[in-house]
Amino acid sequence: MNEKEYEAQLLSTPYPKQDPYGALSMPVYHALAYEFETAEEMEAAFCGRTDEHTYSRITNPTVQHLEERVKNVTGAYGVTALNSGMAAISNTLITLAWSGCNLITSRHLFGNTYSFFVNTLNALGMKVRFCDLTNPKEVAEAMDEQTCGLFLEIITNPQMEVADLAALSKIAHDRGVPLIADTTIIPFPIFRAIDFGVDIEVVASTKYISGGATTLGGLIIDYGRFNQYRTPLLQALKGTSQSPFHTRLRKEVHRNLGAYMTPEVAYQQSLGLETLQLRFERQATACKELAGKLQALPQVKTVNYTGLRDNPFYGISKKQFGNYPGAMLTFDLESREECYRFMNRLKLIRRATNLFDNRSLIIHPASTIFGSFTAVQRESMDVKETTIRLSVGLESVASLFEDICQALA
Ligand SMILES: *Cc1c(COP(=O)(O)O)cnc(C)c1O
Numbered sequence: 001m002n003e004k005e006y007e008a009q010l011l012s013t014p015y016p017k018q019d020p021y022g023a024l025s026m027p028v029y030h031a032l033a034y035e036f037e038t039a040e041e042m043e044a045a046f047c048g049r050t051d052e053h054t055y056s057r058i059t060n061p062t063v064q065h066l067e068e069r070v071k072n073v074t075g076a077y078g079v080t081a082l083n084s085g086m087a088a089i090s091n092t093l094i095t096l097a098w099s100g101c102n103l104i105t106s107r108h109l110f111g112n113t114y115s116f117f118v119n120t121l122n123a124l125g126m127k128v129r130f131c132d133l134t135n136p137k138e139v140a141e142a143m144d145e146q147t148c149g150l151f152l153e154i155i156t157n158p159q160m161e162v163a164d165l166a167a168l169s170k171i172a173h174d175r176g177v178p179l180i181a182d183t184t185i186i187p188f189p190i191f192r193a194i195d196f197g198v199d200i201e202v203v204a205s206t207k208y209i210s211g212g213a214t215t216l217g218g219l220i221i222d223y224g225r226f227n228q229y230r231t232p233l234l235q236a237l238k239g240t241s242q243s244p245f246h247t248r249l250r251k252e253v254h255r256n257l258g259a260y261m262t263p264e265v266a267y268q269q270s271l272g273l274e275t276l277q278l279r280f281e282r283q284a285t286a287c288k289e290l291a292g293k294l295q296a297l298p299q300v301k302t303v304n305y306t307g308l309r310d311n312p313f314y315g316i317s318k319k320q321f322g323n324y325p326g327a328m329l330t331f332d333l334e335s336r337e338e339c340y341r342f343m344n345r346l347k348l349i350r351r352a353t354n355l356f357d358n359r360s361l362i363i364h365p366a367s368t369i370f371g372s373f374t375a376v377q378r379e380s381m382d383v384k385e386t387t388i389r390l391s392v393g394l395e396s397v398a399s400l401f402e403d404i405c406q407a408l409a
Contacts, residue, residue: 077224085204088218169197
């Protein structure tokens with residue numbers, strides 16, 4: 001965190017304007033349109049010469065306050081709040097891509113991100129080049145003059161693969177390519193993306209930030225450091241602001257796609273931000289402890305958590321994320337049938353998708369999140385039939401372990 005600790009920094013973020021009633025937390029401004037004293041002021045606001053609000057698809061005071069808070073704690077140049085993690089990813093890529101470009105990424109991706117790249121963007125003329133992102137040489141060779149970005153997830157799910165971000169960002173920057181990281185799995189109070197050369201961070205705030213699984217949301221956090229964009233419409237903006245990416249996103253793309261966060265959601269996620277670090281610490285500590293206990297059970301074939309010493313990514317994970325790399329782990333049982341039998345017997349842990357809810361959640365990824373992919377596609381993505389994913393909530397390790405043991409018995 002900057003100078004002050006996360007909570008102090010977050011909680012002291014001022015409103016852009018004083019609330020007339022002195023409300024202590026930012027009110028929910030359910031306003032759609034905003035009134036002006038004069039036609040001249042209206043012109044200035046609509047033409048971008050002042051930053052008054054005009055219409056809530058573009059900016060809203062409550063959403064802006066959430067953006068300001070995130071900006072304050074991350075030190076970013078610009079933050080944009082959208083209505084889902086997928087909206088953050090799609091707005092980012094549509095700002096960067098052009099017909100004829102290519103994107104370097106891995107096959108280890110969140111299911112809808114994968115589909116967005118290979119179906120939606122491919123149909124508009126963007127090619128996807130899949131690489132093994134743990135092999136920097138392969139990544140370097142895949143880049144060329146038409147590369148619009150390098151996109152990755154900091155810990156892939158459910159494979160739990162961790163790439164060396166400093167190495168990849170160096171390769172990308174040497175070749176004039178921005179590094180875009182989906183950091184949903186380790187939130188910004190813990191993982192300082194900018195220190196590892198990430199240019200644009202995308203977050204599904206649906207997950208850790210909303211906490212109690214209240215709302216969908218997404219954030220685009222732009223550090224404003226990268227200035228070699230090859231995207232024609234970004235080149236045209238060069239020199240007009242510190243970040244052509246942020247300018248195009250805010251002045252064109254996000255307005256046209258219309259997926260801005262709504263004020264009620266921003267209010268709830270702003271509350272989530274206040275307890276984010278606290279919840280992360282508790283959930284990640286419990287997750288690590290549970291990972292160790294699961295390893296000792298004979299029915300559990302393997303436990304995949306990058307905070308375990310015998311994990312192949314232990315070293316790089318510790319360097320990038322510290323001792324507690326998140327509150328999600330995967331483990332393998334003997335067969336798909338065993339996975340189902342185990343899941344059906346759980347009493348405390350809930351059978352549901354989503355991550356980092358206050359409740360612990362369990363899912364069988366191959367038959368659900370990746371259920372619409374073919375077996376061959378699943379194999380190419382390293383999604384196995386025997387894998388179970390556990391997202392650890394706020395319950396105690398003792399309660400969770402007891403539930404797991406009784407279900408395995
Ligand atoms: C959930 C998730 C997303 C998508 O977020 P939504 O809010 O569901 O659109 C993207 N990336 C990762 C890593 C996720 O876990």
